[in-house]
Amino acid sequence: MVYPALSALLLVFHQLFYLVSGAEFYSSIHEMTKVFGYEQKMLLHMQKFLADNQGKLDFLKARLREFEIERDEARDWGPSYLDSPLNKYLLNKRLTVDWQRVENLMVTSTGEKSLGRLRKLRNRETLPKKRDLEGAIDGLLKLQFVYRLEAKDIVRGVLDGVDHGTQLSSEDCVDIARLALSYHHPRLAHSWLIEAGNRLPGGEKAEELRPQVLALLVQAKAELEDFRGLNDTYQELIKIQPASEEHARNYESFLQSLGEKALVNDSKPILEHAPVPEESQVVDPFQAFCLTCSGHWQLTPKERRHLRCGYVTETHPFLWIAPLKAEELFQDPLLVVYHDVIYQSEIDVIRQLTNNRLVRAMVTGANESVVSNVRTSQITFIPASAHKVLATIDQRVADMTNMNMKYAEDHQFANYGIGGHYGEHMDWFDQISFDAGLVSSPELGNRIATVLFYLSDVAQGGGTAFPRLRTLVKPKKYAAAFWHNLHASGVGDVRTQHGACPIISGSKWVQNRWIREIDQSDRRPCELWDDSLATYAQILEVEKRMEAEAASRKV
Structure with a gap:
């Protein structure tokens, strides 16, 4: 599958590009921005190629004008033109030396050096591949689905009310729709195909794209069971492009499989997004995650009125001097955000420590850890002993949470990519993970609590959603969210299910501190x-x- 016009799409979502060997562009904004300079070099090689060839063309145009002047003059003189020995000499010179020079210049591969360097850059392992482009489109579709954005706005560069100043073409819309269909999102595909049809250019390009749009619309309408619309679109398609035998056979087979449904004359409007469910309705976990991210599910003012903000001083004597600013978001289970608990100087050190160490994040599968679209980010783990700043942060976490940090896991740092997210999950390990040997140092017990530091602001999106609590923690630089993953009895608390909402705009950096159960009985009895x-x-x-x-x- 080829997506020839989507470089503009990638630029909508932050300036790109970087890829360490074996990594991916779309799963980390940080990785993408690191080699934006490669494109600048490619532009310079292209400019050099054009300049070299422009000089060649200018020379040939000048020679052409000279030869045309001599030809016109010879026509005007008639047979007497060759009476002059000078004209004879000039004609012979042109036909031997001058035309030979022209021929040599025309066959010369001008700009070959620039072209070679451009090819070398294009073939680097550290440039995007097809999967990166598909990942970028997938990220865009996630944003559309989770935040219930409309294609008519996205195509104009408007994302959740913010104009990003870049518009998409009809060809871009077709590419996005094609991938949406392959991902079984016919509603989204239908909306992109409508926009593709509205943005068809004139001339040959329209003649090429229109059949593609109609053919994909037939597929989308079939999946959405819009039978009348399907038939109308198919008839429109075969008027401008006779169907192939395979296409016609598939269509007839489809009609036969419908039976009486094919006779239905009603064509209902196709909604881009399913209606927002009522709070009393039962929804699947991913729907709940999306509704929390988009703000459609949240606590009522009555449910929030008992939550408090204030200064914490009781967990450590040092806090009598420097109390922590705390904001309660939920009380049972406890969910607190501490403000201004990490500093820019520490973040600068962290960025140096993580440089060139990020790899694609994985999730725990049935028997192993695997790469999954459920989690699009890049991460790295660094032990607290690697730098005194990390040890200082751990001491601060102990002061904040009254937890023993001696046996906490290594610091995890993550950066999220285009539409980067981490679907709903638990931080605590289930028994299957312990039994399959997927838990490192199982003797340290389960993850009793989590502290999540926000190392950057995020322009749009990127919150941490707790669907069962109907609570969204919005990322704020220098803040940290804290919650218990386990009940006091040691049983995993399903209410702490959470996920990282997709990023609409900006770059999200976070730091995870996962605290283990061992040696915590006196801290949380x-x-x-x-x-x-x-x-x-x-x-x-x-x-x-x-x-x-x-x-x-x-x-």
Whole structure:
């Protein structure tokens, strides 16, 4: 599959390009920006090639004018032109020396050196490949789906209300629609094909693209069961381009498989996005994740009114001098954001430590860790012993959380790419992962808590969504989110399911501190009941009910 016009699309989502050997462009903005200079070099080679050939063309044009003047003069003189020995000499000179020079220049491969250098750059391993372009389109489709954006806005460069100043062509729309169909997103594909049809250019290009648009529309309408629309579009297609035998056979086979449905005359409007479900409706985890990212699911003012903001001083004596600014986002399970808890000087050191170390992030599969579109980012792990700044950050985390950081995992740093996201997941390990040997140092126990530092602001998108809590943590540079992954009983808390929402614009850098269970019993002791079966609030409610029943019996 070829996407000849999508370089503009990539530029919509941050200036590109970089790829270390074996890595990918689209899964990290940081990696993409590092070799933007390659394109600058390619432009210079192209300019040199044009300059060399322009000089050649200018010379040939000048010789052509001279030869035409001599020809016109000979015509005017007639047979007497060759009476002059000078004219005889000049004619012989032209036909031998001058025309030989012209011929030699015309066959010379001018600009070959520039062309060779350009080819060498283009063939580098550190330049985008087809999968990177498909990854960029996939990122765009994720943004459209998760944030319920409309193709008519995206095609004009408007993303979630912000104009990015770049428009897409009809050809771009066709390429995006084709990939959307292959990913089983017929609604999105249909919207892109409508825009492709609206933006068809004139001339031969339109004649080439229009049949492609109609053929893909037939496929999209078939998947959406718009039978009347499908038939109308197919008839329009065969008027301008006779169907191939295979295409006609597929269409007839499709009509036969429909049976009575093919006789339906109604053609309902095709919505680009399914209607937003009511809060009472049951939705799958990914839908809940998307609705939280887009802001359609959130806590009501009544549910938020008991949440507090303030200064934390009680977890360590040092905080009496330098208290931490804390903002509660949820109380049970606890979800807190600490503001201004990492500094620019520390972030500068981190960026130096992570330079040229990022690799594509993986997710834990059934029996191994695998690359997945569920997680489009690049990461690296660095031990706390690698730099004193990392040890300082760990001491600060201990002060913030009152957790023992001695057995915490290595620092993880991540940078997200075009539409970069990490779908809904738990930070704690299930028993299957322990049994399959996928957990490093299992003797340290499960991940009892997480601290997520935001090392950059993000212009649009990129929040951390907690669908079960209907809460979205928006990334803010120098802040850190903290939550417990396990109940006090040690059972994984499914309510902490979360995910990184796709980035619309900007570059997102985060730092993860995963804290293990070992040596935490004095920091977070077990409750007197199994809190994985009932919350403290539920127990109090039962006690109140029992007291009320006892009081009524006494009366």
